[in-house]
Amino acid sequence: MxxxxxxxxxxxxxxxxxxxxxxxxxxxxxxxxxTFLHWDWWLSVGLTILPWVIWWRWIDKANRARFMFTAFFIIIVCSWFDFCGVALGLWYYTGKVIPTIPSYAPWDFALFPVTMTLLIQFRPHISPLKKAIFYGLMVAFIGEPIFEWTGLYTKVHWQYAYSLPIYMLIYLAANWVSKRESFGAV
Known part of the structure; x- marks a missing residue:
């Protein structure tokens, strides 16, 4: 060497x-x-803004700060994984809102944090593991194929099944973050 x-x-x-x-x-x-101002760009802009409008309407107001903190955690983790996947040539995106990082703003900055935090809030008595499995299956085998079908996402060296454990782990980590007692401290 x-x-x-x-x-x-x-x-x-x-x-x-x-x-x-x-x-x-x-x-x-x-x-x-x-891309800029074409249909895929407008769709991506909508998928970046609309989930947060829904989130603001449906998230528990008393726990909004807790869920916003959890959402930021999800954004950081998902953006990092997504950047690594693109940089390693495992997948890529079209219709990007901005032509820089994040790899795909709707996934990393809106869809993941909004859907995960809403699922964490919904029926809190259900096992986080069951929710993680449900979430992973929905995103890996329904969400990703829909985005691939629309042409917004292209797998290069990746399979949907590879995403399942990653989504499950991110969900479980986000659930853990959202339950920290330090949120109650003043």
């Missing part, structure tokens, strides 16, 4: 930076001409 000097290492990283920068510039130009 060759030992790079700091200068050689910096130069090599700079080369990669320029490759990524050029790719981002080309994608932004494409996005402006072929």
């Amino acid at each position: 060759k030992n790079f000097s700091l200068e050689e290492n910096t130069h090599k990283i700079e080369e990669f930076y320029h490759i990524v920068h050029k790719a981002n510039e080309a994608y932004f130009t494409y996005w402006k001409e072929h």
